[in-house]
Amino acid sequence: MTGNVESAARAVDVWKSYGTGEAAVTALAGVSVEFDRGRFTAIMGPSGSGKSTLMHCLAGLDTIDSGDVWIGATKVNGLRDKGLTELRRSQVGFIFQQFNLLPTLTAEENITLPLAIGGQKVDRAWFDAVIDTVGLRDRLTHRPTQLSGGQQQRVACARALVARPEVVFADEPTGNLDSRSGAEVLGFLRRSAHEFGQTVVMVTHDPNAASYADRVIFLADGRIVRELHDPTAAAVLDTMKVLDGDDRLVVA
Amino acid sequence: MLKATLKSVLARKLRLVLSGLAVVLGVMFVSGSFVLTDTLDRSFKDLFATVYSEVDVEVAVKPKVDQDNPEAARAGTLTADDVKAVESVDGVRTAVGDVIGSARPIGENGKVLTTSGAPRVGTAWRDGGQEEMREGHPPRRDDEVAISAYLAETGGFQVGEQVSVLTLEPKRTFTVAGIFGYPGNRASLGGELTTAFTETTAQQLLLGTPGAFSGITVRADDGVSQAVLRDRIQAALGDAYQVKTGEQLAKEQADEIGEGLAFFNYVLLGFAGIALFVGIFIILNTFSIIVAQRTRELALLRAMGASRKQMIGSVVVEAVVIGLIASVVGLGAGIGVGALLANVFSTIGGGSLHLAGIAVPPSAIISSFAVGIIVTVLAALLPALRASRIAPVAALREAATPDRPLTRLTVAGGALSLVGGGMLGFGFAGGSLWPILSGLLLSFIGVALLTPLISRPVVSLIGKLLAWSMPGTLGRRNSARNPRRTAITAAALMVGIALITGVSVVLTSATTSITKVADTQIKADLIISGESTNGQAGGTFGPDRVEKVLATPGVESAFGWYNDGVLIDGQRKFGTVVTDVPAMERIFGLTSTSGTISDLEDGEIGLDEATATALNLRQGGTATVQTTKGEQRAYTVAFVLAKTTLVADSVFLPRSTADEFALAQVNTAFVKTDPGANVADVRKSIEPLFADNPEVSVQDLSSFVRQQTAQLDTVLLMIQILLALAILIAVLGVINTLALSVIERTRELGLLRAIGMRRAQVMRMITVESVVISVFGALLGLVVGTALGVAAVQALKDQGFTDLGIPWMQLGSYLLIAAGVGVVAAILPAIRAARLNVLQAISYE
Ligand SMILES: Nc1ncnc2c1ncn2[C@@H]1O[C@H](COP(=O)(O)OP(=O)(O)O)[C@@H](O)[C@H]1O
């Protein structure tokens, strides 16, 4: 099997479980999914459904039990630490829910950190474009403690984009933000997909956040159970309710 | 509350291990010193009890001048009549004349055999002594000797072989007739090298007088106690004789060594104190970090109603627990180290000292627990107070409380440094120890308090020099992140390095001063001198050799001198007889303040200015002088020398008094060559004159000076070794700080790894942080130590420290070593950081 040039990231029949014996938990049960280049995808599902696990496995942060994971033309499973590190530095961008920034660095240094670590030069034009899009021009010399939560997340977004990675993964990027700041961040993620052709994969449990995406994937018990394209918040909410009902049905 | 505290100790046991280790090492040093000196002390008591086991009473000539060196104390000799007189005393079973002196055998390589402190003894063979003939027979002819098994072992001698021996006379060669040992299959009693001659040979070679005895060994009749017999013999012989019981002698000699050991113990404890002082910094730092990390937990306790006292209590109890555990471990380790060192000591030179069993003296146990617990609690007190000041609302706050301003610390540090510096100055000026020590302590604490303020600019400067890549920059910023933590860690390193630096500066200044004095004031081209190992006799030569040197072509002038202690107006001074005073005047460039410098006639003495002032004497005045062997006589002061560093504290005596010295031999001669003569050639012509005496060497001035100053290097090395433990503890502190920082920054490290930082880069980041802290500490130490050294040298100006010498190379190497130490200290924390599980680090559920 070869990497598909059309998809930025791909999972093929991925299985992943934690622990052994009685205590074993199957976090991913045969997930196959493709993320098209330049698209903004949201992954939704109840807590414990395997959203973060899927993201970590796709990004080379966690190992899988079986199946295959591709980032662009690179097969992720089978890479050793050095290769994974290299992959994360150049092919993947991360936005976490919180603690995204190093307190000792300024906003600008934080943004260019992946390049500095790799000893690469900053592409000034691209950097300027990203900065202007996130609107951080006048905050570049500030330390994280001098920035609001929303500004910090925008710095994190800029950092994720600055190395022009194959995919940007965002795990609940707006989980800790008020709705206005959250909207700014989501708007930026959407623009980076549409204007810059950046592939973005975002984990969220907020239907409103998911409505910014081009496509929503629903996970439950480690399986993909539903998919929506060009969703509205209402459509997402409806799907959630339906799945919730299924769940209750299953439990009952 | 207690239960909660114990639980928290256990929960953080790994973090506390390193700080506990600092206490363990300090306590180990303390208890090890006690165990070592106690064991050696008992071993020497046993040794001398054995040595004098077959002596009930010993008779000798009473010394007229108290001698520092027992081996040189040939106060005088006894005759066969004296032996008879003792024999006739009621209660004496046997009285045997002893002939004991110094005999230094020469090994196969032509060098004189040395011991590690035990004497090299020559004696007349006596049947019926403790000696047990193992092989061959006792010396029967004047060219035969019997040697101890230990000497045979050391020199590789066998029966029938030749052995050359140095005594009062130059090299003489003998045939080994026999080899003897001691009861219990011992090769020696305490590592001494013994050569036994026939009586007549011994008297000639060891005492220089035919028919003479150095002492009389007496055995008592049954039922007569040692003390009773002593008193009877003393009464029969009169006051000119010194009569002592065997028990008394054994005790005196053991006590003398015991005093040396006690001093040695104080020195070791001093270094242990330094190590513990450094340990305090480490523990203080650990507790501070832990309290800071537990702020929310502690605030929660406060919010739930825990009192301030309880907060202090919880931290102090934790300290007591750690102190207790560290004391137990340290005591155990100390016993091991003490036993090990005692064994090393006893086996230096091949199983020479018979070790008494290792025991743990109460002083070791008491001091271990006292020191371990007090030090730990003391160090935890400040963090405990800080814990008690945490406001309950801190439990609700998101971020940790910001760093408090450094103003108060800085003011306190400045004040302490000033007071400490003042006390140091006072101490140096008065030459008294306690103000110096407390001044040092206060200065160190003062500077340590100032370090957070200094650290900001200095650390960022050091960091800029070291950090050129992104990981480096991060490491540098991390080290500047918490000025207090960095400062205390660096200050701990400062203490050891400052002391080493101070000592280096003082010793280098001594070397510089000595070299300069030699270069500018001594006009001798060659110096003939003996090496006397461990201050034992040896390395002297007859005055006839000086005459022969003088007759050597190319020699312009030469003089030699004899030395011995004398009493002048009842005070002990250094008596010197010079073979040619005008030659000394020229070669040393001496001038007089009164009188003319010339050879002294009988009844005349010369003094240097300081001695004359101290004795309240002037040219033309009279003083009574007592030499070792002569009668007390009145002398007139013929000249007083102007102040010079070359001869201080000296009384110059006429040549005739040389025979009254314990040893009528020259120990140093100074030679000036003809202008235009080749010094090396002259040296080659002089050397054969001393071919029969391998203890004596002919050196040019600069190598002589180098040989003298080389001893200072040994002193420096010893101090460096002893201070190494303080530095090791400081390194533990660096490791501790880094390890705690790595734990604190888990999430940051995870983030860095997640966005693509390589493991090697993570390690480099931690290493740079470590090196920055270490180099900062070393710089502080170098600055403070140099200041201390310069102050000490200033204060010692009158003691001959004329020149200041800064050992730049050494200081540079200390800095490099500190950087190396930083790299080493970073290894474990760096590996830990690099191994971090990225997923765990970044998960926040
Ligand atoms: N490190 C882990 N060890 C054991 N179980 C884990 C671990 N990480 C996740 N799990 C389990 O895997 C399942 C999926 O978790 P996760 O992917 O975090 O879900 P989500 O992000 O959707 O809330 C859950 O049942 C969770 O308990």
Ligand SMILES: [Mg+2]
């Ligand atoms: Mg999750």
